[in-house]
Amino acid sequence: MKTFLVVNPRSAGGETGRRWAEISGQVTRVIGDFGFGFTEGVMDAVRLTRDALADGYECITAVGGDGTVNEVVNGFFADGKAINPQAALGLIPRGTGGDFRRAFGWDLELDSALARLRSDKTEPFDVGLAEYVNHQGQPESRYFANIASFGVSAAIAHEVNVGSKALGGNLSFLWGTVKTLAKHKDVQVRLQVDGGEPEAMGITAIAAANGRYFGSGMCVAPKAVTHDGRFDLTLWRDYTLADFVIKSKGVYNGDHITWTKTRYTQCQTLRAESDEQVFLEMDGEVPGRLPCRITILPGAIRLKV
Numbered sequence: 659m660k661t662f663l664v665v666n667p668r669s670a671g672g673e674t675g676r677r678w679a680e681i682s683g684q685v686t687r688v689i690g691d692f693g694f695g696f697t698e699g700v701m702d703a704v705r706l707t708r709d710a711l712a713d714g715y716e717c718i719t720a721v722g723g724d725g726t727v728n729e730v731v732n733g734f735f736a737d738g739k740a741i742n743p744q745a746a747l748g749l750i751p752r753g754t755g756g757d758f759r760r761a762f763g764w765d766l767e768l769d770s771a772l773a774r775l776r777s778d779k780t781e782p783f784d785v786g787l788a789e790y791v792n793h794q795g796q797p798e799s800r801y802f803a804n805i806a807s808f809g810v811s812a813a814i815a816h817e818v819n820v821g822s823k824a825l826g827g828n829l830s831f832l833w834g835t836v837k838t839l840a841k842h843k844d845v846q847v848r849l850q851v852d853g854g855e856p857e858a859m860g861i862t863a864i865a866a867a868n869g870r871y872f873g874s875g876m877c878v879a880p881k882a883v884t885h886d887g888r889f890d891l892t893l894w895r896d897y898t899l900a901d902f903v904i905k906s907k908g909v910y911n912g913d914h915i916t917w918t919k920t921r922y923t924q925c926q927t928l929r930a931e932s933d934e935q936v937f938l939e940m941d942g943e944v945p946g947r948l949p950c951r952i953t954i955l956p957g958a959i960r961l962k963v
Contacts, residue, residue, distance in 0.1 A: 659717040662710035663694040666722030669752040688772040707733025717746045723753015728941035731803045746780045748962040758804045761869035782885045782957035790950040802940035805872045809863035812937035814838045816944045839899040850929040862897035880912030887956035893921040928952045
């Protein structure tokens with residue numbers, strides 16, 4: 659497939675940019691000629707992806723972390739539809755979090771990523787669409803590849819994103835989790851699933867999951883599949899810092915879905931609103947807050963596997 663690499667040179671602590679000559683040489687050796695572009699700012703990967711698809715590239719590969727994947731996926735769409743539904747998303751993982759790649763058991767080795775790019779194998783890939791209110795109070799929409807969540811998970815992501823990630827992905831999220839949960843209280847939301855009756859409840863966090871992991875390795879949706887046309891919906895209630903400290907193993911291996919404080923189901927659409935300020939995160943980014951409507955787009959693009 660004619661391949662274009664969307665490169666975040668700041669990923670992996672800037673190592674991607676510093677080692678680009680070496681990385682690009684290895685890519686050329688394995689797949690031959692390819693196009694590429696460096697991102698220079700927020701949402702720049704969207705523009706690079708759209709331009710590459712317009713130029714006839716068939717595989718757009720994110721070289722970076724979960725945020726780069728999110729932007730590349732957004733670039734697959736224009737005017738509310740996929741530019742080329744047969745185009746494939748590829749990944750050379752270079753980020754600090756790596757929750758997207760974890761769902762497929764992919765490691766950080768360049769050779770593994772290049773083997774996927776060299777292969778012709780692809781599979782359908784569901785994409786999430788979230789409609790919400792941005793930080794300026796205006797309605798906005800954004801696609802996501804992995805998970806959209808709100809509640810304490812988004813508050814933690816916000817804490818991590820405004821701080822330094824010098825500790826690395828896992829430790830940064832751990833410290834952000836401790837700081838945020840220490841002062842967190844459940845928020846009241848009104849939830850409507852698949853057009854059913856609205857339900858008012860207090861929640862710690864709700865995740866609409868296409869993939870399985872968020873928060874730098876928490877297995878929030880252990881049964882999620884990225885091509886089944888449904889979100890796995892995880893609802894946490896009355897979780898405290900003690901739950902994440904004492905029972906952290908269950909949060910990271912997925913056992914939490916058997917706990918009484920967890921509700922686990924599936925859905926295709928989800929609406930939520932609140933009288934409180936409740937942040938919304940997608941793929942580790944925090945573009946806005948509730949109210950929101952979250953929808954699955956089954957098999958909207960393809961994924962290089």
